[in-house]
Amino acid sequence: MIVSPTHNLGDVVRTDSAGGGFLDLADGRCITLPDLDRLAGRLAAGLAARFGRGDRVAILAANGAPFIVVYLALMRAGLVAVPINHRLPAETIAVILADCAAQAVFADRERAASAGQGLELLPIEALEMLMAAEPMLPVRPGEKEIAEILYTSGSTGGPKGVPLSHAGQLWALEQFLAISSRATERAIIVAPAYHMSGLFFTTVTLALGYLTISMPRFEARAYLEAVAAHRATLLSGIPTMFALMARERALIDRFDLSSVTEIIIGSAPLNQALVDRVHAIFPNAVVRNSYGTTETGPTMFGPHPDGRPRPELALGYPYPGVEWRLAGKGDEGALETRTPATLSAYLNLPEATAERVRDGWYKTGDVVRRDAGGFFHFVGRADDMFVCGGENVHPAEAETLLLRHPTVMEAVVLPVPDEVKGMIPIAFVVPSPGARIDVEALRQFTLAHGPAYSHPRAIEVLDVMPTGGTHKIDRSALARRALHIGRALGRDGLPTKGS
Numbered sequence: 001m002i003v004s005p006t007h008n009l010g011d012v013v014r015t016d017s018a019g020g021g022f023l024d025l026a027d028g029r030c031i032t033l034p035d036l037d038r039l040a041g042r043l044a045a046g047l048a049a050r051f052g053r054g055d056r057v058a059i060l061a062a063n064g065a066p067f068i069v070v071y072l073a074l075m076r077a078g079l080v081a082v083p084i085n086h087r088l089p090a091e092t093i094a095v096i097l098a099d100c101a102a103q104a105v106f107a108d109r110e111r112a113a114s115a116g117q118g119l120e121l122l123p124i125e126a127l128e129m130l131m132a133a134e135p136m137l138p139v140r141p142g143e144k145e146i147a148e149i150l151y152t153s154g155s156t157g158g159p160k161g162v163p164l165s166h167a168g169q170l171w172a173l174e175q176f177l178a179i180s181s182r183a184t185e186r187a188i189i190v191a192p193a194y195h196m197s198g199l200f201f202t203t204v205t206l207a208l209g210y211l212t213i214s215m216p217r218f219e220a221r222a223y224l225e226a227v228a229a230h231r232a233t234l235l236s237g238i239p240t241m242f243a244l245m246a247r248e249r250a251l252i253d254r255f256d257l258s259s260v261t262e263i264i265i266g267s268a269p270l271n272q273a274l275v276d277r278v279h280a281i282f283p284n285a286v287v288r289n290s291y292g293t294t295e296t297g298p299t300m301f302g303p304h305p306d307g308r309p310r311p312e313l314a315l316g317y318p319y320p321g322v323e324w325r326l327a328g329k330g331d332e333g334a335l336e337t338r339t340p341a342t343l344s345a346y347l348n349l350p351e352a353t354a355e356r357v358r359d360g361w362y363k364t365g366d367v368v369r370r371d372a373g374g375f376f377h378f379v380g381r382a383d384d385m386f387v388c389g390g391e392n393v394h395p396a397e398a399e400t401l402l403l404r405h406p407t408v409m410e411a412v413v414l415p416v417p418d419e420v421k422g423m424i425p426i427a428f429v430v431p432s433p434g435a436r437i438d439v440e441a442l443r444q445f446t447l448a449h450g451p452a453y454s455h456p457r458a459i460e461v462l463d464v465m466p467t468g469g470t471h472k473i474d475r476s477a478l479a480r481r482a483l484h485i486g487r488a489l490g491r492d493g494l495p496t497k498g499s
Contacts, residue, residue, distance in 0.1 A: 003173055003207045008138040009147040009166045010044070010075030012173065013037040017209025019184035024065040025226060026216040031065055033209060041135020043073035043127055048136060051079055056100045056149065058082040059124075060093070060115055061108040062216045063193045066124045068202060070106045071148075071193070075166070076138035081148040083194035085159075086111045087468070092159065099161055099348055100149050141166040149347060150196055150294050161347030162294045168341035169203075172297040175319040176204055179302050186259075187234040188226055190215040190241070191471070197267055200298035201236050210234070218471050220244040221251060228255035235282075236264040236290075239274055240471050243410050244464075246277045247433050258284050266290030268472055269378055269396045273403040275312055291315040291378065296362045297341030301376055314375040315368070327363075331370040334382045336361050367394065386415040386423040391453040398425055401450045405442055407435040410465050413456060414479050416486030426482040427456035430465055437461050458485050 004011045013033055014020065020033040031039070051057065057079050061067050067083075074081040082100050084093055094116050097105065104120035115121055122130065141147070147166040151159040187205045189212055191198035205212040213230050215223065218241055226232065242265065245252075260282040265274075270289045278287055289312070292298040301316030310316055318324055321340055326333030338360045345353040356363045367379040380394030387393070395413040402411035410430040415423040431437045439459045446455040460481070466474040 003177060004138075004166075004170055006138040006140050007166060007170065008076055008141055009169050009173075009203070010040065010072040011138040012170075012203050012207040013040070013072070014207055014209035017184065019186075019211060020209035021211050022065055022068065022206075023211060023213045023230070025214060026062065026064045029065065033206070036065070036069065036206075038135055039069050039127070039131070040072035040076060041138075042131040042133070043069055044076035044138065045132035045134065045136035046130045047073055047079060048077040048139075049132070050130070051077070051103055053078040053139070054080060054146070055103045056080045056082050057122075058084050058097055058100070058102040058105045058115075058119075059107075059194070060084050060086050060105055060111045061124045061193075062086070062110070063189070063198065063214050064216060065214065066108070066127060067193050068206075068214075069127060070124060071199070075147050076136070078139035078141070078145075080146050080163075083148070083150065083199065085151065085192070085194045086114060088159075090114045090116065096151055096159060096161070143167060144344070148199075150194075150199075152294055160349055160352060162343050163345075163347055164294075164341070164343065168297065168339075171321065171340040172200070172292075172299055173203055173207060175302065175321070176200075176299050177207060180204065180208055181262075182208070185210040185233045186213060186230055187211070187236070188213045188215060188223070188230070188232045189236070190218045190223060191237065191267075196292070196294045196298050197236070197238075200292075201264075205234075220248050224248055224251050224255055224257070227257055227260060231259040233259055234262050234264075235260055235285075236266075238267045238471055239265060239270055240268065240410070240465065240467055240473055242274060242278050242281075243430070245281060246274075246409060249433050252281050257282050260285045262286050262288065264288045264290045266292065269380075269399070270313060271400045271403045272313060273408070277409070287312065289313055289315055289378075291376075293362070293364055295343045295356070296337050296364070297339045300337065300339065304374065308373055311371070311373075311375055311377075314371070314377050316376065317374050318376070323361075325361075326368070326370070328367070332379060333367065335364045335366050335368045335376075337364060338362065388415070388418075388423050388425065388453050389421040391451070393423075393425060393454045395425070398427070398446075398450070398454045398456070401446055401454075402427060402429060402442070402456075404449065405445050407432055407437045408442070409433070409435075410473075412465065412473055412475060412478055414475065414482040416482050418457075418486070421453075424457045424486070425454060426485050427459045428462055428465070428478055428481070429459060430462050458489060460485060 023030045105115040304317045323338040380396035398413040399411040409432040418424040
């Protein structure tokens with residue numbers, strides 16, 4: 001399937017869709033896809049006259065139509081789009097701008113101050129001033145020409161720049177479109193546009209000619225209201241979003257949410273308890289577990305080529321063109337993969353590149369299992385695995401066990417030092433709506449239904465999990481809290497408070 005006649009990632013908008021459009025809930029404005037396409041073309045013409053081919057231009061703004069027009073226009077003009085997480089500290093944003101050698105920054109009023117000094121600041125609210133009278137034909141990129149640079153969250157060290165080519169991202173897009181509905185759908189996009197998930201699903205909906213409903217930020221009540229008001233059919237997000245929605249029982253009971261037929265959940269481990277709650281909220285929806293990485297393509301697994309039914313929690317079967325191998329024994333191990341979308345190198349980080357990329361193969365760091373049908377299942381992060389009393393513990397597996405208990409809606413398990421066992425698990429849990437968690441009963445449940453070595457030595461009940469800018473659970477904040485809990489147990493050989 002050819003989604004871009006010019007092979008340019010910015011040239012994917014399907015303009016012949018009767019029900020398509022871009023609805024920006026930040027201001028209530030709805031733009032037709034032909035108008036969106038023309039605006040991007042006019043801005044591209046203005047930018048091509050202002051910058052040189054391959055120049056990097058950053059975007060520091062909230063979700064919305066202006067962000068997407070700029071994103072598409074930069075790539076059409078032969079420039080490199082660099083969306084930046086505007087929730088980062090100003091010092092980190094400055095490091096990213098210097099690292100990517102940005103020539104200018106598109107920013108909205110609220111975030112302009114974070115762009116710092118020394119770079120040309122382009123107000124995203126005044127795009128008309130930068131547009132040419134007529135749109136330009138998108139440039140035709142070279143085989144390996146870079147379309148965008150995305151920065152990873154920086155869970156280890158600082159954020160890492162990931163240069164991504166037009167050809168690679170269009171390959172990933174075409175894999176996804178091949179299994180998508182051609183009917184006129186209405187999709188809500190709330191994932192931040194500076195994140196691969198938000199960008200990729202926006203290009204999906206534009207390429208399919210859907211009505212794209214863009215929300216500036218996630219808030220559970222507003223999200224449910226938007227689903228009902230606009231009769232949304234396709235949703236995408238991460239587990240935390242749907243866990244927060246499940247708490248809004250009054251709204252769920254009041255709203256008609258039957259329009260939703262497909263939900264794609266990714267970017268974090270999915271469990272059966274949450275899937276069951278999602279089905280209870282959206283009774284007509286099929287739930288798909290999604291997997292991808294910024295470095296190798298936003299989507300890697302899809303349906304089985306023989307039409308075999310996919311287990312509900314499975315990541316799927318590798319798409320054509322996805323090479324894979326497991327660093328481990330048998331059908332479980334750390335996933336290494338090579339795809340047409342795989343980065344060739346991190347930006348300005350030769351040591352990180354040497355550690356993770358070799359001969360086109362990327363080490364994901366994710367431990368997966370392949371079942372007899374060829375479907376892949378997520379086991380846990382190799383970096384998260386720890387040893388307790390000589391036994392390997394994957395936090396994701398311990399979390400899944402906790403989530404089997406009916407009183408638990410969310411769970412996070414983290415290791416802390418222990419003088420005898422080396423490391424021990426500490427758990428944080430959020431109760432299901434209307435439920436009360438009996439900590440001792442929950443601990444006994446984990447002992448009865450799982451290996452004794454992986455049961456949590458302490459369980460703390462929270463009203464809500466801390467989250468970061470992409471709505472993912474902030475595990476680093478919980479890790480600091482877990483360390484205090486471990487010290488209070490007095491088992492790590494360190495002095496307890498007051499001793």
